[in-house]
Amino acid sequence: MKGPQQMQDATTAAELQPTEAIIDRIVTRYHKVHRAELPELAALAAKVENVHADHPAVPRGLADVLERMLAELEDHMRKEEMILFPVMLEGGMPGIGGPIFVMRADHDEHEETIARIRKITGGLTPPDDACGSWRRLYAGTEKLLSDLAEHIHLENDVLFPRFENAR
Incomplete structure (x- = not known):
């Protein structure tokens, strides 16, 4: 994950x-x-949960959380792509807020899901005896x-402040 300075540098570059x-x-x-990776991660999580069901550190419920996240993100991204972004590309509109x-x-809901994932996975730290699939799952997640x-x-x-502040 990027540090605060890297995020600030990226923000400054994006603002231009x-x-x-x-x-x-x-x-x-x-x-x-997201559309490519999430289904693969959900399938891998289901595999790890199934194969290691008796392991005390198994990320029980992760596959379900990732499946829900995929559905929520897909709905969110579709709204952006079909409604919000086209309006923004036209310069905005009254009521865009x-x-x-x-x-x-x-x-905000996605951030709550991220926190839930980190809790289920113990901070995405695989146990010492984790198999390759488990390690790939945590690295990919x-x-x-x-x-x-x-x-x-x-x-x-x-992006959003460009249109919120213009109205």
């Missing part, structure tokens, strides 16, 4: 980009990647959570 470039980055770098408020509320944090930051702190 046109809206079109930011939206394109969100869709290609984050939405497409309402849909942005909904997206921010979704982001850590990458997903880092990407999701960057994604949320880019929208909340760079």
Whole structure:
């Protein structure tokens, strides 16, 4: 995960980009990647939970949380891609603060899910005797959570203020 200075540097660089470039980055770098990685992680979590069901550190319930996260993120990303982003690309509209408020509320829920994942997995630290699949699951989940944090930051702190502050 990026440190505070790296996040600030990324924010400063993103603030200089046109809206079109930011939206394109969100869709290609984050939405497409989440759609590809989450189903694989959910399947891997189900495998680890099944194979290691008797292990005291098994991340019991992780597959279900990842499946729910996939459904929630898919709904969220579809709303952005079909409704919010096209309006932003046209320069915004009166009342755009309402849909942005909904997206921010979704982001808060995603952050709660991230906390739940970290709790279930003991901070994404595999036990010493974890197999390769278990280690891949935690490494992949850590990458997903880092990407999701960057994604949320880019929208909340760079993209959305352009339209909230203009109204």
